[in-house]
Amino acid sequence: MEYLTSPQEMQYWANEQRRVGRTVAFVPTMGYFHQGHLKLMEYGRSRADRLVVSLFVNPLQFGPGEDFARYPRDEKRDQALAQMAGVDVLFLPAPEDLYPVHFQTYVTVEKVTQGLCGASRPGHFRGVATVVAKLFNLVKPHWAIFGLKDYQQYVVIRQMVRDLNLDLEVVGRPTIRENDGLAMSSRNVYLSPQERGSALSLSAALKTAQERCRAGEHRAAILLDEVVRRISGQPDTRLDYARIVDPETLEGVEFIKDPAVLILAAWVGKTRLIDNGFLGGYPDCPA
Numbered sequence: 001m002e003y004l005t006s007p008q009e010m011q012y013w014a015n016e017q018r019r020v021g022r023t024v025a026f027v028p029t030m031g032y033f034h035q036g037h038l039k040l041m042e043y044g045r046s047r048a049d050r051l052v053v054s055l056f057v058n059p060l061q062f063g064p065g066e067d068f069a070r071y072p073r074d075e076k077r078d079q080a081l082a083q084m085a086g087v088d089v090l091f092l093p094a095p096e097d098l099y100p101v102h103f104q105t106y107v108t109v110e111k112v113t114q115g116l117c118g119a120s121r122p123g124h125f126r127g128v129a130t131v132v133a134k135l136f137n138l139v140k141p142h143w144a145i146f147g148l149k150d151y152q153q154y155v156v157i158r159q160m161v162r163d164l165n166l167d168l169e170v171v172g173r174p175t176i177r178e179n180d181g182l183a184m185s186s187r188n189v190y191l192s193p194q195e196r197g198s199a200l201s202l203s204a205a206l207k208t209a210q211e212r213c214r215a216g217e218h219r220a221a222i223l224l225d226e227v228v229r230r231i232s233g234q235p236d237t238r239l240d241y242a243r244i245v246d247p248e249t250l251e252g253v254e255f256i257k258d259p260a261v262l263i264l265a266a267w268v269g270k271t272r273l274i275d276n277g278f279l280g281g282y283p284d285c286p287a
């Protein structure tokens with residue numbers, strides 16, 4: 001595995017792959033790898049001649065008072081895991097290389113960033129879209145692979161790629177869960193044992209809504225009522241939002257007749273968790 005840190009080296013490597021006709025898959029990450037990241041890498045490995053993983057905790061996507069400073073980091077462990085996953089290049093840029101002093105260009109995706117996490121975390125998706133656009137220009141992948149746990153992020157990136165005619169395909173892959181249903185996330189490490197118990201209400205509520213929808217309850221308000229009750233009833237837990245939305249536009253749906261996504265975010269103690277699942281007689285994941 002090669003370690004690259006400078007944007008210039010990364011771009012040179014990418015140009016070289018294109019020149020000799022090799023395909024490249026790319027998994028952008030903020031590190032602190034778990035099974036979810038490793039599954040994305042495994043998929044990327046199987047899809048292309050070369051696999052690039054970036055590890056960069058992007059300051060631009062964290063708001064004031066969010067967890068940028070304490071975001072979990074363990075570069076040595078990540079390097080070992082990436083090596084075992086068959087990664088060809090681990091790209092570890094420094095913040096000052098991606099955002100030099102006079103940096104002043106940002107990518108704003110409009111409608112699909114306005115609600116849900118975009119409403120609770122102003123500026124977050126501008127930070128995500130900007131860094132991902134830069135990484136795409138450096139890695140020049142044929143496929144960029146994202147976990148569907150961050151469903152809104154996936155929609156935002158797909159929209160950006162379409163709108164800017166970026167020459168790559170965005171691939172969404174299923175959420176990986178712990179045995180008890182908790183969606184894997186680097187932030188799960190913040191949870192105390194009691195909070196972890198409360199956090200299970202997110203996946204449990206999603207599962208119940210999926211089952212009720214399959215059994216014929218297609219009214220969004222009824223399904224959401226139970227989700228709200230179930231999550232808000234947990235100790236130390238505050239629901240941020242729970243909505244049933246169109247998978248493309250992220251606009252609210254009142255009656256589920258086409259595929260829809262139940263998407264939610266909740267604070268458990270000081271940790272903000274997100275989760276989602278498909279409803280409407282469709283597989284839990286479109287990928």
Ligand code: PAF
Binds near residue numbers: 030058061128131153
């Ligand atoms: O999903 C993440 O880990 C980040 O938002 C991403 C896509 C790597 C951009 O910083």
